[in-house]
Amino acid sequence: MATISDVARSAGVSLSTVSYVLSGKRSISEPTRTRVLDAVALLGYRPNAGARALASASNRTGVIGLVVPLHEDADVNVVMQFVRAVTTTARRHEADVLLLTQEDSAGLERVTATALVDGLVVLDIAVDDPRIPLLAGLGRPVVLIGLPRETQGLSCVDFDFALAARTAVDHLARLGHTSIGLVSSSTSSVHQAGYADRLQAGFLEQAAAAGVRVATQSCDPTAAAARTCLAGLRAQRPDLTALVVHHEAALPHLVSALGEQGVRIPRDLSLVSVGAAGAAAGLPQPVDVVEVPVGEMGRVAVEMLSARISGAGTAEVRLLSSPLVTQGGSAPAS
Amino acid sequence: MATISDVARSAGVSLSTVSYVLSGKRSISEPTRTRVLDAVALLGYRPNAGARALASASNRTGVIGLVVPLHEDADVNVVMQFVRAVTTTARRHEADVLLLTQEDSAGLERVTATALVDGLVVLDIAVDDPRIPLLAGLGRPVVLIGLPRETQGLSCVDFDFALAARTAVDHLARLGHTSIGLVSSSTSSVHQAGYADRLQAGFLEQAAAAGVRVATQSCDPTAAAARTCLAGLRAQRPDLTALVVHHEAALPHLVSALGEQGVRIPRDLSLVSVGAAGAAAGLPQPVDVVEVPVGEMGRVAVEMLSARISGAGTAEVRLLSSPLVTQGGSAPAS
DNA sequence: GCACTGAATCGAAGCGCTTCGACGACGAAT
DNA sequence: ATTCGTCGTCGAAGCGCTTCGATTCAGTGC
Numbered sequence: 001m002a003t004i005s006d007v008a009r010s011a012g013v014s015l016s017t018v019s020y021v022l023s024g025k026r027s028i029s030e031p032t033r034t035r036v037l038d039a040v041a042l043l044g045y046r047p048n049a050g051a052r053a054l055a056s057a058s059n060r061t062g063v064i065g066l067v068v069p070l071h072e073d074a075d076v077n078v079v080m081q082f083v084r085a086v087t088t089t090a091r092r093h094e095a096d097v098l099l100l101t102q103e104d105s106a107g108l109e110r111v112t113a114t115a116l117v118d119g120l121v122v123l124d125i126a127v128d129d130p131r132i133p134l135l136a137g138l139g140r141p142v143v144l145i146g147l148p149r150e151t152q153g154l155s156c157v158d159f160d161f162a163l164a165a166r167t168a169v170d171h172l173a174r175l176g177h178t179s180i181g182l183v184s185s186s187t188s189s190v191h192q193a194g195y196a197d198r199l200q201a202g203f204l205e206q207a208a209a210a211g212v213r214v215a216t217q218s219c220d221p222t223a224a225a226a227r228t229c230l231a232g233l234r235a236q237r238p239d240l241t242a243l244v245v246h247h248e249a250a251l252p253h254l255v256s257a258l259g260e261q262g263v264r265i266p267r268d269l270s271l272v273s274v275g276a277a278g279a280a281a282g283l284p285q286p287v288d289v290v291e292v293p294v295g296e297m298g299r300v301a302v303e304m305l306s307a308r309i310s311g312a313g314t315a316e317v318r319l320l321s322s323p324l325v326t327q328g329g330s331a332p333a334s
Numbered sequence: 335m336a337t338i339s340d341v342a343r344s345a346g347v348s349l350s351t352v353s354y355v356l357s358g359k360r361s362i363s364e365p366t367r368t369r370v371l372d373a374v375a376l377l378g379y380r381p382n383a384g385a386r387a388l389a390s391a392s393n394r395t396g397v398i399g400l401v402v403p404l405h406e407d408a409d410v411n412v413v414m415q416f417v418r419a420v421t422t423t424a425r426r427h428e429a430d431v432l433l434l435t436q437e438d439s440a441g442l443e444r445v446t447a448t449a450l451v452d453g454l455v456v457l458d459i460a461v462d463d464p465r466i467p468l469l470a471g472l473g474r475p476v477v478l479i480g481l482p483r484e485t486q487g488l489s490c491v492d493f494d495f496a497l498a499a500r501t502a503v504d505h506l507a508r509l510g511h512t513s514i515g516l517v518s519s520s521t522s523s524v525h526q527a528g529y530a531d532r533l534q535a536g537f538l539e540q541a542a543a544a545g546v547r548v549a550t551q552s553c554d555p556t557a558a559a560a561r562t563c564l565a566g567l568r569a570q571r572p573d574l575t576a577l578v579v580h581h582e583a584a585l586p587h588l589v590s591a592l593g594e595q596g597v598r599i600p601r602d603l604s605l606v607s608v609g610a611a612g613a614a615a616g617l618p619q620p621v622d623v624v625e626v627p628v629g630e631m632g633r634v635a636v637e638m639l640s641a642r643i644s645g646a647g648t649a650e651v652r653l654l655s656s657p658l659v660t661q662g663g664s665a666p667a668s
Numbered sequence: 669g670c671a672c673t674g675a676a677t678c679g680a681a682g683c684g685c686t687t688c689g690a691c692g693a694c695g696a697a698t
Numbered sequence: 699a700t701t702c703g704t705c706g707t708c709g710a711a712g713c714g715c716t717t718c719g720a721t722t723c724a725g726t727g728c
Contacts, residue, residue: 001447001473003684014708019686026687029706046447050384050395051684054713061384063432063450070421076414084404087435096445098397099433101421111430113335113380115714116397139335222616282556337714348678353716360717363676385714388683449684 002043011039065117069102069124073187085298093306112140118309127194141308143301157301160319161195162202164290168244168272173210176333177242181233185247186218221249226257242270248279270330288329336377345373399451403436403458407521419632427640446474452643461528475642477635491635494653495529496536498624502578502606507544510667511576515567519581520552555583560591576604582613604664620662
């Protein structure tokens with residue numbers, strides 16, 4: 001590997017001149033600039049990332065850490081969407097991504113204390129996440145994806161699940177539906193993350209405001225569970241004419257089950273799904289959706305982190321929202 | 335952040351003594367050792383990773399790069415299994431993982447040339463992968479997961495798909511099956527990767543050797559495609575009594591379709607799946623499996639990379655295999 | 669008693685880079 | 699003609715660490 005002094009020698013200038021050509025932090029005459037750049041190209045010189053980080057006043061490594069859940073009941077599709085958005089956005093900010101798993105709890109300390117990373121994006125934050133004190137004590141910028149109970153001094157990005165539910169109920173209520181069911185996930189991590197509860201709160205609030213009767217039921221992502229879930233809802237409210245489904249993995253099974261039972265969407269039942277992009281694609285029956293903008297959340301998280309790393313911006317909570325998209329999944333109540 | 339000189343001052347020793355206590359590369363008296371370690375604990379000292387890599391003779395950063403496909407038709411489940419295995423194995427080798435996406439083609443050069451990583455694990459290698467010349471010219475250890483046409487001087491890990499197919503056919507032939515179908519994936523990336531072809535070659539070879547009649551058909555991972563695929567196979571060979579399925583995503587649809595058509599496994603049809611771990615779990619009918627040991631492949635890749643980074647080992651190709659596990663998916667031909 | 673060994677420690681060099689303070693040269697202003 | 703400011707460039711310091719002699723101080727053998 002060529003070093004900066006190889007370049008300096010080859011171009012017949014001093015070390016510092018090469019550095020200034022490359023950083024642009026001082027003016028350099030055009031002929032010198034060209035000679036240096038030619039030497040760089042000739043030697044295929046790339047500055048050593050470690051040395052650069054060591055020497056620079058800002059002390060930045062250009063690497064951000066991404067902490068992902070790799071346990072069983074994390075939705076791999078959603079995690080992958082985050083990963084994709086975070087890595088591509090990081091690249092736009094001249095940063096690379098170091099991957100940490102949630103299980104490697106010592107990793108947070110390790111990569112920040114040893115200055116491997118400039119900051120962290122942490123996925124899958126629980127309402128009472130045990131890592132929060134640790135993260136706060138790291139002395140490095142951190143952005144959480146998720147909404148802990150106490151957000152004082154923390155940067156957080158999340159989707160406004162309560163608003164999404166209110167939007168869905170409002171839409172259905174305006175169509176004349178007066179009895180609406182809610183299907184949510186039954187996995188514990190989803191509940192620890194709190195967003196299921198926030199969504200349900202929004203659902204109930206808007207239903208109360210609109211005078212809508214409700215039924216709620218959790219569901220596992222299997223065909224059998226979907227049938228049981230539907231039966232449970234009907235037992236609670238035989239007059240159900242609409243469903244809000246907040247469970248991307250169970251959605252296909254629910255739609256199939258409805259199809260098998262001869263329930264036509266939207267004629268017999270209106271259905272609104274709240275879930276990650278693509279979750280409602282390729283289903284045998286149409287559903288309306290409020291899309292959880294997973295990629296957007298990852299993008300915003302990196303942008304916030306990047307700002308904080310460069311000293312700009314302060315801790316803030318950003319709740320994203322997205323519109324309900326009708327695609328034939330709902331109809332006026334008959 | 336405390337530096338090594340803070341520790342030295344606090345312990346009343348020289349810089350180098352602290353370094354030797356921490357690395358164990360020279361003998362240090364017990365009292366001094368203790369004083370230094372106490373100071374380290376007191377100050378919460380963690381050596382700066384960049385400085386360490388810069389100064390050390392080995393020049394290692396303790397970071398390996400992992401190049402993953404993030405495009406649409408990559409199976410997220412499989413990718414995630416690789417990621418999990420690679421990160422956990424890397425940790426056992428004191429390394430962290432930097433994530434690169436396949437799309438970021440300049441990334442390979444960037445992270446190696448700037449000495450961000452000590453080596454690379456590259457997933458999803460195509461038979462004629464355009465990155466191979468680039469990877470060879472990097473001057474850093476690289477382990478490929480997949481099997482390119484030319485493996486000269488390259489470290490590769492893959493599953494022996496041909497052997498898996500021969501195993502499956504042999505198993506079925508011994509049960510008296512004389513007409514066996516093969517279902518494979520139709521996505522182009524699967525074929526570029528070459529393993530589908532290797533599996534098919536093994537399938538045909540063993541079938542010929544055992545005097546078994548065959549039918550082959552590709553399939554998309556949807557319910558409709560599964561039905562079409564089965565119809566296609568029956569059209570080729572109305573007497574089919576067994577199926578080898580090499581397509582984890584289509585497997586559930588195929589099994590459902592068979593169930594709907596009243597085909598009982600294993601009474602009416604024997605079915606062997608070749609696919610990633612967990613792909614055959616939770617199906618409504620039993621299937622036998624030859625498991626593609628995705629996690630194992632990731633583990634072996636990191637182990638090989640780790641050896642090459644520390645100067646040990648030479649380029650080699652490792653083909654893993656795994657046994658056929660019978661779990662009620664096959665029965666003697668009637 | 670003396671050179672000799674080995675254990676324990678230190679000082680200094682240097683990894684590859686950034687950055688600060690000089691410094692010479694030159695045109696503008698006085 | 700002298701001073702001043704700018705521009706372009708250089709040298710040296712230093713980021714935090716590892717590592718290679720060198721040094722000191724027992725302890726050993728003769």
